[in-house]
Amino acid sequence: MQRISLEQWRTFIAxxxxxxxxxAGDAMYKTQSTVSHSIKKLEGTLGEPLFNVVGRKAVLTEFGVTLLGSARELVSRADSLEHEAISNKKQHHASISLAVDTLFPKQHLYSALSTFSAAYPEINVQxxxxxxxxxxxxxxxxxxxxGIASAIPKGFTAxxxxxxxxxxxxxxQHPLASLDCVTFEQLEQCRQVVIRDAGLRHNVNSGWLGSSSRFTVTxxxxxxxAVKSQVGFAWLPSWILAKQDxxxxxxxxxLKHGQIRTVSLLLGIREDCVDSPPHSELVSLLLK
Known part of the structure; x- marks a missing residue:
């Protein structure tokens, strides 16, 4: 089945x-022969002539007159759709979505976001x-x-x-606070405040979970x-303690031997965002 292209309808209207x-060729930056060929092809598909040529003037046939209104509406709708699609694309790229693990230092996160927002005020950050x-x-x-987390999925450069x-x-005022040397065995006897995995598909336990009595938060x-309210003890990031008065x-x-736990947080970015200047800038700021 032969189909008529939008370009043929545009030529007809021109x-x-x-x-x-x-x-019409001058207006569309095409040769007269190209325009004539497009109209002949359109007429061949429709099976009816669209114009009568009188001297150098092209006059619509009665059949052509019946099609003109619909042709204009079709081209107008196509132009509107194209404009809407381009606008939506721009709006899509005007937003960056970011997921950051709760352990990531807040001061560094918001310092990076502040610098980024000053450089790209038109970009919305989620x-x-x-x-x-x-x-x-x-x-x-x-x-x-x-995304910034302790584990990045396969297929992402981390x-x-x-x-x-x-x-x-x-x-x-916790009983362990006054001790000069706390062992893991002593920790096991106390309630531990732990942070629940927010995953919806494969929840995992992470970190030291030696205590049998736990208080779980988000x-x-x-x-x-919770720790300040004397609910229990917790393993908290050092940046939390650094900003306490x-x-x-x-x-x-x-703790005996001064044990601490160290978590490596990795940054991953979607492949289709790697070459985007705003995304690259935000990644650079977060990695500083």
């Missing part, structure tokens, strides 16, 4: 509006705080452009974004508040 094949496997799920699903030290922390902020009730537990 001949009507310009009054002739040569004039930020999600994640825990453990949830960031990987969002990257896998294509729900976010950039770079180290931060090394986070975790230290055992308790309220200053993020680092909640864990910190002297009045803070949080104290580091004096």
């Amino acid at each position: 001949v009507v509006d310009c009054g002739g094949f040569a004039q 930020l999600q705080e994640t825990v453990l496997s949830r960031c990987g799920e969002l990257l896998d699903d294509g729900s976010v452009d950039i 770079r180290v974004a931060s090394l986070v030290d975790l230290e055992a922390v308790a309220h200053c 993020n680092v902020s909640e864990a910190t508040y 002297e009045a803070s009730p949080l104290v580091k537990l004096k």
Whole structure:
């Protein structure tokens, strides 16, 4: 089945509006023969002549008159669709979605976002705080452009974004706070505040989970508040402790041999975003 292209309809309308094949060719930056060939092909498909040529002027036939209104509407709708598609593409690229694990240093995160926002004020940033496997799920699903977590899915190039030290922390009035040497056996006897994996498909346990009594929360902020409220002790990132003032009730537990845990947080970016200047700039700032 033969089909008529939009370009043929555009040529048909141009001949009507310009009054002739040569004039239409000038308006469309085409030769007169190209315009004539397009109209002949259109007429062949339709099986009816569209123009009568009188001197150098092309005059619509009665059949051509019946098609003109529909042709204009078709081309107008096509132009509107093209404009809408281009606008939506621009809007899509005017937004960056980011998933960041709750352990990532907040001061560095928002410093990077502040610098980025100043350089790209037209870009909207959508930020999600994640825990453990949830960031990987969002990257896998294509729900976010950039992810920072302890594990990045296969197929993504991962770079180290931060090394986070975790230290055992308790309220200053906690029984363990007054001890000069705390062993893991002593930790096991106390309630531990742990952060729940936010993953929806494959939840994983991570970190030290030696205590049989646990209080589970959703993020680092909640864990910190729980420790301050004397719910239990927790392994908290050192950047949380660094920003505490002297009045803070949080104290580091004096573990035997001074054990700490170190978590490597990796940054992954969707392949189709790698060459985008705004994405590249944000990645650079986050990796500093």
